[in-house]
Amino acid sequence: MTTLQQNDIRVLEDGVPQTLFTFQRETDRPLSIAFLIDVSISEERTLPDEKAAARTFIENVIRSEKDQAAIIPFEGYAHLEQPLTRDMLGIYRALERIEVAFPAYTGSAPALRGITSGPGTIGPPSEGSTAIWDSVALTCSDVLASGQGVRRRAVILLTDGQDTSSRVSRNTAIDEALEAETVVYAIGIGDKKYEGINKSALNQMAEKTGGRAFFPRKADDLVAAFREIEQELRSQYLLAYSSTNKTHDGKFRTMMVQVTNPNLKKEGLKLRYRPGYYAKKN
Numbered sequence: 001m002t003t004l005q006q007n008d009i010r011v012l013e014d015g016v017p018q019t020l021f022t023f024q025r026e027t028d029r030p031l032s033i034a035f036l037i038d039v040s041i042s043e044e045r046t047l048p049d050e051k052a053a054a055r056t057f058i059e060n061v062i063r064s065e066k067d068q069a070a071i072i073p074f075e076g077y078a079h080l081e082q083p084l085t086r087d088m089l090g091i092y093r094a095l096e097r098i099e100v101a102f103p104a105y106t107g108s109a110p111a112l113r114g115i116t117s118g119p120g121t122i123g124p125p126s127e128g129s130t131a132i133w134d135s136v137a138l139t140c141s142d143v144l145a146s147g148q149g150v151r152r153r154a155v156i157l158l159t160d161g162q163d164t165s166s167r168v169s170r171n172t173a174i175d176e177a178l179e180a181e182t183v184v185y186a187i188g189i190g191d192k193k194y195e196g197i198n199k200s201a202l203n204q205m206a207e208k209t210g211g212r213a214f215f216p217r218k219a220d221d222l223v224a225a226f227r228e229i230e231q232e233l234r235s236q237y238l239l240a241y242s243s244t245n246k247t248h249d250g251k252f253r254t255m256m257v258q259v260t261n262p263n264l265k266k267e268g269l270k271l272r273y274r275p276g277y278y279a280k281k282n
Contacts, residue, residue: 001269004237008261009271013243013253022240031067031233032084032151034139038159039073039101040130046189049219050158051095057156057226058095061233064088068151070143075101076125076165077111078135084143102128112138115167122167129165132157133173136184136205140173145180153182154233156226157205160190161198170201177209178252179278185229186213189222210274232272243279250281 006023035054039047062069064086071082071094082094099106104127115134125131136155144153155177163170177184186202199215206213212232214225245253254276259265 002235005261008259008264009239010258010260011239011241012256012258013241013245015254015256016244018241018244020239020241022238024238026236026238027234029238030151031062032070032144032153033062033068033233034070034072034084034143034155035095036078036135036139036155036157036159037071037073037098038075038130038132039098039105040075041100041102041128042130042160042162042190043158044100044102047098047100049222050187050189051098053219053222053226054156054158055092055095056223057230058088058091061230062088062091070139071095071098072112072135072139072143073098073101073105073107074131074135075105076127076129076131077105078131078138079105079107079109080112080143081107081109084146112142114138114142122165125165125167130159130163131166132159132161132163132201133166133168133170135166136173137168137176140176140180140182144182152233152236153180154211154229155182155184156229157184157186157202158189159186159202160196161186161188161202162190162196163198163201170205174205174208178274178276181274181277182209183211183274184209185211185232187222187225188213188215207272208275210272212272245279248279248282250279252276252278 011018068084069091070084186206188197188202190197202213216222
């Protein structure tokens with residue numbers, strides 16, 4: 001929707017109405033996008049289509065003069081094969097190199113570290129396992145959070161949602177995304193030979209960060225999912241307010257954007273947005 005007006009909505013923080021000082025449609029904010037691609041054995045038959053759709057998306061969306069992209073395949077560990085860059089050739093080469101990790105990971109990048117195992121915790125991932133939530137958390141905290149300047153940050157997560165070895169919970173991964181001001185778009189894609197797709201987990205990850213989950217059935221659906229993500233990333237609204245809560249305690253504040261225009265309510269307009277933020281500590 002491209003015609004929304006400020007008086008069509010209202011914003012609440014922890015249930016308290018807030019006064020907006022900025023309301024504008026945004027189409028040109030620089031992007032930082034991490035492609036987080038499951039390379040466990042369950043993706044063997046679908047990976048070629050995923051790579052082709054991702055390449056088409058990059059060709060159509062990433063503007064080399066201002067946008068950045070990273071390529072991060074994962075299995076039990078996430079591997080930063082291409083850090084955030086505007087170098088399109090580097091992005092394409094990294095994407096092309098990605099192969100299924102069978103019998104072991106075939107890439108050259110070391111694993112992203114930062115999640116430790118110790119007494120009373122889950123042990124390190126075993127070979128052939130899948131650690132989705134670890135990979136999302138580390139991508140947000142170690143890759144996207146460090147992106148320079150004011151950017152729209154997003155993870156495009158391609159996986160079947162079947163996590164077998166994460167040491168952090170899905171909720172922790174969601175918190176890391178919110179802390180890094182990152183939206184997660186999940187594309188649930190897998191092989192019926194294995195355990196199928198965990199739609200519930202992927203829906204929760206996407207919706208709680210302000211994104212969406214897609215579940216393509218065929219290659220054309222996958223291309224369509226990337227096209228919808230492109231439209232959302234390029235056409236959003238920026239709302240800004242100074243919170244009435246001036247306590248800088250590091251706690252999570254819940255945000256809600258409500259439709260107040262009765263005609264839009266009748267149409268069933270659904271808004272997508274980050275559900276909150278962590279107040280910065282003094």
